[in-house]
Amino acid sequence: MEKTWLNRYPESVPHTIDPDATPSLMEVFEKSVAQYADNVAFINMGHSITFRELDTLSRCFAAYLQNNGLQQGDAVAIMMPNLLQNPIAIFGVLRAGMRVVNVNPLYTARELEHQLNDSQAKAIVIVDNFAHTLAEVIGHTGVEKVLLTRMGDMLPAPKRWIVNFVVKHVKKMVPPFELANVVTFNDALNHGANQTYTRPTIQGSDIAFLQYTGGTTGVSKGAMLTHRNLIANLEQISAFIEPIIEPGRELVVTALPLYHIFALVANCLTFVKFGCKNLLITNPRDMQGFVKELGQYPFTALTGVNTLFNGLLNTPGFSELDFSKLKFALGGGMAVQRPVAEKWEKVTGHVLLEGYGLTECSPVVTVNPPDLEHYNGSIGLPVPSTEIKLVDDEGNEVAEGQPGEMLVRGPQVMAGYFNREEATQDIMKDGWLATGDIAKCDEQGFFYIVDRKKDMILVSGFNVFPNEVEEVAVMHEGIVEAAAVGVPHEASGEIVKLFVVRSDKTLSEKDVIAHCREHLTGYKVPKVVEFRDELPKTNVGKILRRALRD
Template identity: 50%
Template sequence: MSEIYRHTNYPGNMKAEVNPDAYETVVDLFNEKVKTWGHKPAFTCMGKTLTYGELDVLSAQFAAYLQNSTDLEPGDRIALQMPNILQFPIAIWGAMRAGLVVVNTNPLYTDRELEHQMNDSGAKAIVVYAGMAAQVLRLQSKTPIERVIVTEIADMHPPIKRALVNTVVKRVKKMVPAYDASSTVSFRDALNEGKKFSYRPVKTGHDDPIIFQYTGGTTGVAKGAMLTNRNLIANMLQSYEFFQISLNDGEETFITPLPLYHIYAFTVHGMVLMYTGNHSVLIPNPRDIPAFVKELASNEFTGFVGLNTLFVALCNNEGFQKLDFSKLKFTISGGMALTHAAADQWENTTGCPIYEGYGMTESSPVISFNPPTFQQIGTIGIPAPSTEVRIVGEDGEIQPFGERGELCVRGPQVMKGYWNRPADTESTIDSDGFLKTGDIAILQEDGYLRIVDRKKDMIVVSGFNVYPNEIEDVLASHPDVVECAAIGVPNEKTGEAIKVFVVAQNSVTEESLIAHCRENLTGYKVPKLFEFRDELPKTNVGKVLRRELRPTE
């Protein structure tokens, strides 16, 4: 292996290189494709479908509202905090058409997490699902947010269904805590206001950031990865080269259970499927498996994007097992490692194999993928076109084929850097432009990559990144915790579970620690396992040795 590896032996008619300059901006791409595919269905949610033409009109209305009825200027940040509902694609494309930078925000954030992200990004406005509006308003005075735009779950549906669904969600299911609506603007009112004005096209630069995608990185402090027009266009084209082996333009229907605020789902559904004129069926709450299965039963779907835990949960559902999978031909896995057991169970149930990929927020996100019909289960596939790879040993030496080392990648999909964090950027992207993934990999002679270990201490719970430092910081604020250390341990359901080793004073209980965590952490970050010890293993300078706490093979 030479110092830098570039894959050249791609299967089928895949190209080894893509042109990230094919479009100046993602809005240029959007403008072209909504005209090309205008009559085709773009997104469906709870039985309501938007065509590409309708998405064009509605997003232009939202852009016109932002330009004429707010003080927002091109380059300002706007947060989007919604589940998978039709308002998300309208809002994100409207915001980008207005020249704003989108800050994708997890609806599950606690007060502490949301406050940090809003302050760090400098977001001046937020489009938020009504169920989170009370939280946003409670924190507004502590953040730069000037305008809160609220949407209810069925806002894009016809009047009777809209009123019925929104009332049931609010009054019957009690999913919308009370909030002061007089301090907000409704999303529907914003669209109606936008009708009064003409949308004015805004030109952003090829290398201008258009999305801030927050990630913990290696420290646990949430940082905004700046993804540019060029990054997203490049990764869309790279992903397309893999997908086009199995997919036909304008003919596919993909199920969309993974959140669009996650860059993995947005790149697939918001970029690649738009580029190809294909259809996404949005699932607002994939944790409600019975409702999810009911939605699947009403759609003839050809593609499915998921992750390991979701595949297992569905395959264990009797209703899912009875569905018609005769049209399903393309299943993608990412976000967490795919187990052999889950891959086999899915293929036995649906008749469709799973194609696994690998990526990072910092790479927009796709780095590698298993080409359809050429997959190797247990690998993360081959590097994407126009992607260079190095396997670097602990001594900094480039490793040969078959030897372990940190996976480092360079390509047009690698982020511009972390927002306002030059030191973190410098430690993550080396002087040659290689992104250090923090994962230990082996490059096979056939070009397929295998992840064999994790250099970082990051824990992956159901596809979500959890950083031990953040867990430890929260627990350390408990008055009875002297010190603690968090690790990931294997878990059949979630891939990994969080286990915390605690040195405590007084008689603290697991229940009190869990309650403390729930006040400060999103649900998937709350530890499930605790072990109390008199002391933790440390280096001679006092650093806790997490590796000595991990279970041995």
């Protein structure tokens, strides 16, 4: 399709980027630590580390890995929430020339075993809260080395002792476990400080991250994201945000976990590149604590998913925060709902920008330009050097303005799924990645997600997109969250069922249906409403429609 979006680019944004601008992420890191050595890089639980300290600690960890049985190209798993140990481990693994395998700490034993075996991980860095899960499966994996850390281990004494004591003995967050041949993360750093670090030669085609897809459809697969893929995406993101940020001066709030591709790239890698601070939030589900922490820092950027923004807006004290330094807030990972975006703008005075990406694209594909005056419901414009086409079920391009499956081509698209040739061929069509998302494009080149192909509800031959039903539902002031799914029906094939979390306990099924009927065509109106105290979500806050359907 014609690249109409290029005409809408802000003047400062180039049409293309050079994915080979830097040989690897190692050089990006080295440049930043040299340029911004004394700047704060990461803050967590009130303690900060500078780029100089991050350089020293990650080098120690890289040296330890290189001198203790691991080779360049080996996979190292990292399983923890947002703690200072996380970026130290990530950059240590990359600087050793090895592959990072990010693991969700809330995985069950079955999920963990699958990912460790599938990625061929040789070592794992894990926080002791989740070590009991590892203990169940380690005997069935190829993991040879366990590096164990505790929540407070990177904090100075006596705070370190207090945090670790409270986590284990007061909150009882560390279930008992038995693991052999364990080395503590801090011991590994101490050993590494006295060992030789050998700077590896890394090619752009080398795998930097084996990033596992959420596994909400079928088995979880490892997307092979190369150094070149990540460099390309950093260049693409930079092209859009460079005009509004000051290198070395920004503070980004990182509430989404770093093991998620969105936070990993949009927060960690991007803001390290620009020599800026990352405020790591360990437990964003504690909304009161999160808001209290936000009150202590002059934050300039914030990323999140719709549920996070919605949660903040509904937490007492959030609207009283100082938003004068905020430059942008970016939503991704799931659709941003209009009522949430409009309330965000009203409360903070800033537009909630929406972007779109997926693990297989490192992840950013489109983003709204920072000069957007108001939320427009779109996922934005394709980032530089990115091509998009919309196709029908036969693979033919659809007419202008019509919805079709979005196919993506660009230097940020993964090398494929690790050891899954068939799955790679299923998603890659003649060099184009099939996203499984139905989108349409307007005359300016803004793209709009209509819905996930697989979540589409078919009522009497008519397509019903869950996003539309959900967005209408949450317009009701008594509804906090909603999820729409299709359920089988004799007459119409499927009907719409709506799961609702309500703030108004007097709200009835009849009220919800009447509200939806005001805003939706008959066949789109939910026929069944089920009230829930909460909706099932992934750890990053995506609502799991499949779990509700099942």
